[in-house]
């Protein structure tokens with residue numbers, strides 16, 4: 042996974058100053074309003090969220106058993122299962138299948154997992170045409186960009202941006218209305234669907250008891266990608282397995298509501314193996330690639346494990362005050378927003394993504410809205426603490442001065458007299474640095490604290506001594 046999160050501070054500063062982006066990001070509130078209305082119309086919405094969480098807990102606790110059951114059932118239905126430990130292995134499996142089957146053209150349904158492993162880039166390098174068929178993904182692919190939102194990949198682009206892009210890349214000038222642009226894309230994509238040798242999708246769920254892959258969408262492009270080409274390849278993270286069809290029903294009730302405020306996605310496709318004798322549609326070959334790529338690291342960590350419950354609905358992005366201001370691209374990786382800030386350190390390493398756990402106000406809005414109640418703020422705090430202590434895997438961490446300062450602070454805090462002496466001395470010495478009763482610029486390595494904010498002046502008297510004075514009156 043390519044990450045440029047070390048540029049987070051620079052890119053987020055630029056994003057906040059980008060007026061077009063700021064006006065586009067206002068649309069996120071609409072998602073949340075619709076989401077809230079959709080949940081309000083559910084009698085037992087909160088109970089369903091609890092039920093979904095408990096299904097996830099149960100499934101993740103016995104992931105090996107459910108994945109094996111899924112594999113057995115996919116094979117029983119005539120499909121093929123491949124296991125990929127890394128993104129590289131998953132890419133190699135797809136390339137191998139493409140080469141063996143002389144595949145020249147691929148159509149792709151929207152899939153964050155394929156974005157994660159940078160499949161399009163690998164296919165392009167191998168000389169295979171791979172076309173995104175979700176409208177938002179098609180737009181970002183034409184623009185040579187990455188999706189900026191899990192659900193709405195082109196949310197950062199205005200109608201005018203898309204019109205200009207279509208004029209340049211599709212030779213379709215003077216488009217004004219969204220409907221006209223959609224019609225142009227639809228016509229182009231229809232040609233691609235008819236000529237494709239292989240369709241690649243993700244998988245929202247894999248049902249262990251039946252071997253069925255379930256795909257949710259609104260445009261019909263995923264259904265076409267799975268049924269028109271000869272071969273269908275689905276890439277699924279290990280966490281997407283669900284034990285039974287009964288369990289799936291719970292997720293179907295909450296996923297579309299959380300994502301877009303719909304009661305149900307417009308298309309829900311159930312893929313049970315390849316086309317069988319006597320059937321009139323479906324791919325002739327079906328391959329399921331089950332991807333780890335860092336997920337078992339999350340599984341092994343009790344405190345991080347619940348991030349595997351994520352349904353990729355995008356609701357936490359829409360309510361996050363940081364995402365609402367900086368958008369998705371500033372995060373420098375495929376998973377943005379609150380969930381991205383915990384997944385990226387797990388997938389790419391904390392050293393490469395050290396700013397992301399700090400890109401949060403810890404307001405808790407993500408935890409409140411998450412359909413499976415993932416405690417994102419708690420995990421962010423854990424990652425911050427890991428960074429301060431030094432990332433075990435990479436032996437990196439906060440700068441030495443900062444670590445030393447915190448150690449000294451902790452040492453003094455445990456010794457009341459020392460702490461009180463240090464406090465009184467600092468309160469006495471701060472005088473020349475005070476401006477309007479505030480510390481505007483701290484000295485030495487502490488200067489970072491006051492770069493963008495004031496530091497309150499230290500009180501002349503500690504709370505303890507004020508208390509004592511009060512008691513002695």
Ligand code: SF4
Pocket residue numbers: 299350351352353354355356357358380407410411412413414415
């Ligand atoms: S963490 Fe929760 S709210 Fe965020 S994308 Fe995942 S399921 Fe949706």
